[in-house]
Amino acid sequence: MNNPALQAYLSRLKSHLASSNLWLDEQGRARGRYFNSSLTSAFQAIRSGYDRQVLAYEAYARSYSVNDQGLNVWKLLEYAANDDESVELDRLCRLLHTINFYRQAGSAHLDLYLSVHSRLLAAVEGNHGMAFRRILDVLELPHQHIVLQLPQITPSQRWVLTHVAENYRRNGFRIGVNAGNLEQAQDLLVRIRPDAIKIDISAANNPAAQIQLLDQASRAHCNVIFRRIENESRYQLLQQANDTVSSYQVQGFLFDLPQASLVAAERVLPATAGNIAQLTDLE
Template sequence: MQALYGAVREERGRWVGSYENYRLTSAFQPVYGYPHRRPVGYEGLIRVEDDRGRPITPVTAFEGVGNFDQQVWLDRLCRLLHVHNFVAQEQPDCWLFLNIHPAVFNHAALQVRMLARAVEVVHQLGLPTHRLVFEVTEDVMARDDSFEDAVEAARATGCLLALDDFGVGHSNFDRIWRIRPEIVKLDRSLLKRSRGSRRMARALSQMVALLHDCGSLVLLEGIETTEDAQLAMDADVDLVQGFAFGHPAPFLRDEEGVSALEDVWGLFNERQARRQRDHLDRLMPFRTALALALGPLQQGRPLAEACQAFLKLEGAQMCYLLDEEGRELGPRAAPASGPAETDPRFLPMERAGDARWARRPYFRRAVETVGEIQVTRPYLSLHGARMCVTVSVAYRQDGRLRVLCGDLDWDEG
C-alpha cells in the first residue's frame, strides 16, 4: 500500500496518479435509479494524459503492462484514485462502482492480508464497504474455478458485486444462479438490438424479469438518447447509465441527468396512454366479434358459423372450443380464405389431436371470470411458431363449462 501512495498526490482538491510518463485522474459517470429520479451511484473511470498533457485512451497507455504483478498494481492504483476522489466530494448514500480485472479480482480476493488491508484503508477514508460495487466481467468464470471462492471472500467484506457485460459472448443464467450478483449490467448490444424491433424489446423485458427472479437488480448502460431511455423504462430495468443522463466528469453532478429523467417520465406517461389506446382500438373488433359468437353457440350453431364475424377480420387465425379441463372440442374454425400459411418445419405442432390447453392464461383467466372477455399478452403460438394474441371467454351450455378462443396474428416486427 505504501508503494501505491507513492504514486498518488493531491492537486487542488483532486487526487492524481502517476504511471510511467502518464498522469492518471478520475472521472465519474452517474448511475440513475428510475424510481428515485436521482443518482444512486457513480462509476469511477480512469482518464490518462501523456507528458504533454494530451489525452490518450487507457488501453493505449496500459497496453505495455508486462506481467501480472504490474497488472495488479496498476488495477489497485486506479481504484485507490477513484476512492480518494469520490470520498473527497462527500456524496452520501451513493454507491461507487469500481471496475476490476477478473484475474486481479480472483487474486486479490483470495489474498487474505491484502484484502484486509484494502478494507481497512477504505474504512479509514470514511467509505463503508457496503457502498462499494465491484464490476467484474463473467468471462473469467469459464476459465477459473476459483472465481466463486473469490466472490464469497469479497462479499464477506460487505461490498456488492456487479456482473458486467451480461448478454454477450458466453453469458448464461447458470452463472447468475451460482454467484448471485447483487447487480447485473446488461451489455449495450442488447439495447442496440432492441432499437426498432418490438420483438427484441419484448425479449429484453423478459430477460430483465428473469434476472429479477434470480434476485439481481438490473442496470442497462449505453443509454444515449431519449428513445434508449424509453426502451430501458419499458423493459423495467432498475438502473440506467449513459450519455443521455450524464457524461463522465471529474466532479459528481446530477443536474443534467435529473432534468433528462423528468423528460423521460413525461414521455413515458404519454407513450403508455397512446399504446393503451392503440392496443384497445386494435383488439376491440375481435372482442366484439367473439362476444357476438356466444349467442349462436349456446343455441347449438356450428363453431364456424357462430364465429363468422371474428374469422372475417384481418389477422384472424382460428377459433376453437375448450371443455372445462382445457381439452379441444371438435375441429377448429379457420377463415374462409383458409388457415394461415404454415411453416412445414412446424407441422408436428399443428396436429393438436387431443390437445389440452389448461395451462394457458387464456383458459385460466376465462374460467375464473365466466362471461368476461379475456385478452392475452403477445406470445409464441404452438400453431406454426408465430406470435399471436388469444381472445377468450368462458360460458355455460347445458350445465357444462366451455371456453371459446380466437387467435389473431400479432406481428410486431
C-alpha cells in the same frame, strides 16, 4: 464531507506526506503516478430507469487532463503491463477513485462502482479484497456502498469469477458483474448471486427476455443496469419494453459524460453526435 480520518489523509496528501505516488492537485483532486503517467478519476452517473434520479456513480481511470477528457489508461497499458504491474495499477486506481469520490459533497449515500480488471482475477493470490477493506476501515469509509464490478469472462474463467466473487463478498463488498447478453445475465444471476448486473443496451434486444431477467433480479434483490445508452430512441425502446417494470437502472452518454465532479452529473445532458464520437472509448 464530515469524515475526520479522510480529512486527515487528504491533508497529508496535500502536504505530499502520505505517498510519493499519490497527491492532491491545485483543484483538490487526488492524482496518482504510474510509471510516467499521471492518473485521475472521472465519474459517470448510474440513474433510475424510471425517473433518471442519480443512484450511483461508476469510476474510470484517466490520464490527467484539465478538461476532464484524458485517455483511458487501461487501454493504453493493457498490452504493455505484466500481471504484477496490472495488479499494482488496479489497486492504485481503486484507492484514487475512492478518495476522489468520498471527498466530494453528496457522495455519502450513493453507491460507487469500481471495476476489477480481468488480469486481477487470476493474478492475485490469497484473499481478494482484504487489503482494500483494511484501507477503507482506516479511512472510515463505508465499504457497504462500494460495488466491485467484475469483468465479462470466457467460459473457462467461470470458476475463477466465482472464487473471486466469494472472496470479495466475505470481505463485506457488494458484487457487480458484466453480462454479454441476456442469457448470460440470467446464468450469472443464479451462479454468482450478484448485487448488480450490467448489460449493453445493444445486447438486450429481446423484450420478453428483458422482463424475465428483471423479474428474476427483483426477487434476488439484484440491480440490472442497461449501459451504453447513447440516444433517446434506445431509451424509449427500453421504456416501452418494460413499461410495467420500474426497477431497472440506466447509464450512458444520453444522460451523462464522465466528469471529475459529481455535481456535473446531477443534470441530464443531451447526447450529441460530436460528444459520442469523441468519447466512445470512455466506457
